[in-house]
Amino acid sequence: MIVLAQTKNPNPEDFPSEINGLRMTRQRREVLATLLAERDHPTANDVFLRAQKRMPTISLATVYNCLEALVSHNLVKQVNFDRDSSRYCPNLSDHCHFQDESSGKIHDIGFKDGVNLTDLLDLPEGTQINHLEISLKGTFGKS
Amino acid sequence: MIVLAQTKNPNPEDFPSEINGLRMTRQRREVLATLLAERDHPTANDVFLRAQKRMPTISLATVYNCLEALVSHNLVKQVNFDRDSSRYCPNLSDHCHFQDESSGKIHDIGFKDGVNLTDLLDLPEGTQINHLEISLKGTFGKS
DNA sequence: ATCAGGAATTAGAATAATTCCAAATTTTCA
DNA sequence: TGAAAATTTGGAATTATTCTAATTCCTGAT
Numbered sequence: 001m002i003v004l005a006q007t008k009n010p011n012p013e014d015f016p017s018e019i020n021g022l023r024m025t026r027q028r029r030e031v032l033a034t035l036l037a038e039r040d041h042p043t044a045n046d047v048f049l050r051a052q053k054r055m056p057t058i059s060l061a062t063v064y065n066c067l068e069a070l071v072s073h074n075l076v077k078q079v080n081f082d083r084d085s086s087r088y089c090p091n092l093s094d095h096c097h098f099q100d101e102s103s104g105k106i107h108d109i110g111f112k113d114g115v116n117l118t119d120l121l122d123l124p125e126g127t128q129i130n131h132l133e134i135s136l137k138g139t140f141g142k143s
Numbered sequence: 144m145i146v147l148a149q150t151k152n153p154n155p156e157d158f159p160s161e162i163n164g165l166r167m168t169r170q171r172r173e174v175l176a177t178l179l180a181e182r183d184h185p186t187a188n189d190v191f192l193r194a195q196k197r198m199p200t201i202s203l204a205t206v207y208n209c210l211e212a213l214v215s216h217n218l219v220k221q222v223n224f225d226r227d228s229s230r231y232c233p234n235l236s237d238h239c240h241f242q243d244e245s246s247g248k249i250h251d252i253g254f255k256d257g258v259n260l261t262d263l264l265d266l267p268e269g270t271q272i273n274h275l276e277i278s279l280k281g282t283f284g285k286s
Numbered sequence: 287a288t289c290a291g292g293a294a295t296t297a298g299a300a301t302a303a304t305t306c307c308a309a310a311t312t313t314t315c316a
Numbered sequence: 317t318g319a320a321a322a323t324t325t326g327g328a329a330t331t332a333t334t335c336t337a338a339t340t341c342c343t344g345a346t
Contacts, residue, residue: 025294025341044332059296064333069294080225082276083304085332098266101273110265120258123241126284130244133278141269168313168323187303202325207304209324226333228303288346295340306329313322 009037022073030055031066032075032090041079041087041097041106079106081135096134107140152180155197165216173198174209175218175233184222184230184240184249222249224278239277250283 012029022028034051035042042050048063067088070076079087079097089097091108098107111117118129155172165171177194178185185193191206210231213219222230222240232240234251241250254260261272 023293023342027295057296061297061334062295065295078225080223082221082223083229083332086226096264098270111263112265115263117260117263120254120260120263121239121279122253122255124284124286127241128281128284129279130281131279133276135276136264136272136274138271138273141267141271166313166322170324200325204305204326205324226303290345291343293340293342296338298336300335301333303332304330307327309325311322311324314320316317316319 009033020073020075022069022075025066027051027055027058027062028066028069030058031063032070035070035076035088035090039090039108041089043085043087045085047088079135080133081106081137096136098136098138098140100140101137102139105140109136152176163216163218165212165218168209170194170198170201170205171209171212173201174206175213178213178219178231178233182233182251184232186228186230188228190231222278223276224249224280239279241279241281241283243283244280245282248283252279 010033012026012033015024015029015032017024024032030051031047034047038050044064044067045060047067048058048060051058051063067076067078071078071088074092075090077089077091079089081087081097081099087106089108093110095108095110098109099105100107117132117134123129153176155169155176158167158172158175160167167175173194174190177190181193187207187210188203190210191201191203194201194206210219210221214221214231217235218233220232220234222232224230224240224242230249232251236253238251238253241252242248243250260275260277266272
């Protein structure tokens, strides 16, 4: 698994031509670079507006297509809070999401060392987890 | 907190006139009874179709209204998987949801004794959690 | 380089879950 | 009983997302 640059404002040109089996087209690079540049969990439309600044011809449909391609190849995580529009997160480490109800901001929350969620769950023998999403809401402490 | 009957097919007439501060109208009783009768995590439309059998005049808008009232008074939980339509669950115990990818069925998953999710999370001091949702997908073991 | 075939992009239409609205009905309780 | 408030209702409106069909872009073989 290729580790993506964690630097801000990566140059889309610097991405390899294929990541995790996904051919990196110009638009996909742009969408990914947009997500990496500002890690504030934007919606598809937010990404569209930002990507348009550097690539004025990109369409919203393409942004949706690219996001779905990136998500399905595990380059980006899709973040859902209730029925709000989906948001996107390029943080690939194991984490969950906390939405502060006063600011609306979403924070990435890591797990403490050595803990494993599945140890806590009463799952029947032989269950295989393919996907897991944890979403929290409340008031976020100073940090 | 009033504990709702855990029996199947409760008679809507048997609910008290107010639960958790929510006035129980005829339609709200019917919607709640529908959820308690078959605990398979139906969508709003599923609930509508079932409730219509006993109350042919109920409208879909009312089902949405009732579900939202029940959810906001903590009588029912709203269950979300990605962008699928919301599903509703009258199980008020602390649990999360697992969707079996082969059958599509949703299972309630309890936590093992004595564990507390928040112990695992790297949350800043003073954070207050008001709402929490855990959704899993995969293949469910026999059981 | 050129060309054919496949993949990706695009604009706009279509979809579908949910919410909104305004009128009618029901309930509450003074 | 009657006025005010709350709820229900049907249908219209909203909106995020998906679909469609046409165009453009890539890629790899010649």
